[in-house]
Amino acid sequence: MKLLEDGVPLAELSIERIARTAGVGKATIYRRWSGKEELFVDVLRSTEPPDPELPGTSMRDDLIVLLESLRLRGLASRSSAILHNVHVQMKSSPKLWAAYDSTVIAPRRRLGVEILRRGQRNGELRADVDVELANDIFVGPLLVRSVMRPDSDLPEDLAERVVDTLLQGLRPVDSPAS
Amino acid sequence: MKLLEDGVPLAELSIERIARTAGVGKATIYRRWSGKEELFVDVLRSTEPPDPELPGTSMRDDLIVLLESLRLRGLASRSSAILHNVHVQMKSSPKLWAAYDSTVIAPRRRLGVEILRRGQRNGELRADVDVELANDIFVGPLLVRSVMRPDSDLPEDLAERVVDTLLQGLRPVDSPAS
Numbered sequence: 001m002k003l004l005e006d007g008v009p010l011a012e013l014s015i016e017r018i019a020r021t022a023g024v025g026k027a028t029i030y031r032r033w034s035g036k037e038e039l040f041v042d043v044l045r046s047t048e049p050p051d052p053e054l055p056g057t058s059m060r061d062d063l064i065v066l067l068e069s070l071r072l073r074g075l076a077s078r079s080s081a082i083l084h085n086v087h088v089q090m091k092s093s094p095k096l097w098a099a100y101d102s103t104v105i106a107p108r109r110r111l112g113v114e115i116l117r118r119g120q121r122n123g124e125l126r127a128d129v130d131v132e133l134a135n136d137i138f139v140g141p142l143l144v145r146s147v148m149r150p151d152s153d154l155p156e157d158l159a160e161r162v163v164d165t166l167l168q169g170l171r172p173v174d175s176p177a178s
Numbered sequence: 179m180k181l182l183e184d185g186v187p188l189a190e191l192s193i194e195r196i197a198r199t200a201g202v203g204k205a206t207i208y209r210r211w212s213g214k215e216e217l218f219v220d221v222l223r224s225t226e227p228p229d230p231e232l233p234g235t236s237m238r239d240d241l242i243v244l245l246e247s248l249r250l251r252g253l254a255s256r257s258s259a260i261l262h263n264v265h266v267q268m269k270s271s272p273k274l275w276a277a278y279d280s281t282v283i284a285p286r287r288r289l290g291v292e293i294l295r296r297g298q299r300n301g302e303l304r305a306d307v308d309v310e311l312a313n314d315i316f317v318g319p320l321l322v323r324s325v326m327r328p329d330s331d332l333p334e335d336l337a338e339r340v341v342d343t344l345l346q347g348l349r350p351v352d353s354p355a356s
């Protein structure tokens with residue numbers, strides 16, 4: 001974090017430099033992390049809000065908590081120039097992005113899909129919906145606002161509005177096709 | 179495009195270098211573009227599929243065409259390493275991103291919102307839905323797959339499946355709350 005705060009670009013970070021800055025030997029680093037990518041993703045994860053505790057009361061409640069954690073991540077990334085730059089630079093390194101994907105993104109996606117499967121079992125979600133697609137549908141609006149449109153609103157009730165709008169459907173209720 | 183194909187980083191592109199490569203004077207460039215950002219966004223836009231022709235037959239049909247154009251953009255960006263790198267680098271320059279946003283993203287968003295407003299007027303979309311939020315909901319899944327998950331599926335029927343899933347709603351049709 002100190003090196004990142006000092007503005008050292010990711011490409012110039014090496015295990016050797018990290019070890020020197022931390023005042024330890026390279027072997028100490030390699031005992032915990034197999035490489036710079038893995039270490040870096042851990043550092044990044046430590047700066048993010050922790051994974052949410054799901055209430056487990058309903059699919060709707062769990063989804064709102066999951067989306068709210070994405071909203072908080074978006075706000076954190078906006079307020080921290082370091083975090084924002086690191087995210088951007090990470091996307092330019094396929095190896096680093098793959099490490100971030102397997103450590104942070106994929107588990108969150110599995111969590112979302114699991115919530116949706118429970119919803120199908122208890123009748124909150126249509127059984128014929130592809131849960132992978134449904135997961136992208138629920139998280140999409142949060143990611144669009146956090147990642148693509150850095151000046152867009154992330155209001156307090158956004159998670160709840162997205163979930164309820166999606167569950168209710170977008171077609172008018174009195175429509176013959178609904 | 180030649181400079182980008184040669185792998186020149188954006189930070190090293192200057193109007194002077196562009197003019198020299200094109201064999202023209204700097205004044206010739208400045209007659210059409212006020213700066214390097216504006217020129218660059220135009221170059222980028224010229225490599226993307228053109229904006230879609232909307233059939234205008236229904237909100238559903240228009241939305242499918244709009245989302246299909248996002249899917250094609252996603253496929254184009256994946257197949258072109260230049261395009262992908264340029265997108266990534268662009269995100270690290272707030273000035274360049276702002277130029278891209280106002281030239282490419284904002285008009286596309288206005289188009290989506292306009293389609294949705296027409297849908298509210300002709301009864302295809304619930305009148306109480308926030309159209310800005312609804313637009314993020316429709317485009318979100320496409321952007322998640324194109325931008326965040328470079329190895330995810332972008333199948334041919336994705337646009338149609340997203341639109342129909344959203345219009346139908348995610349709650350089971352026989353649910354008492356639906």
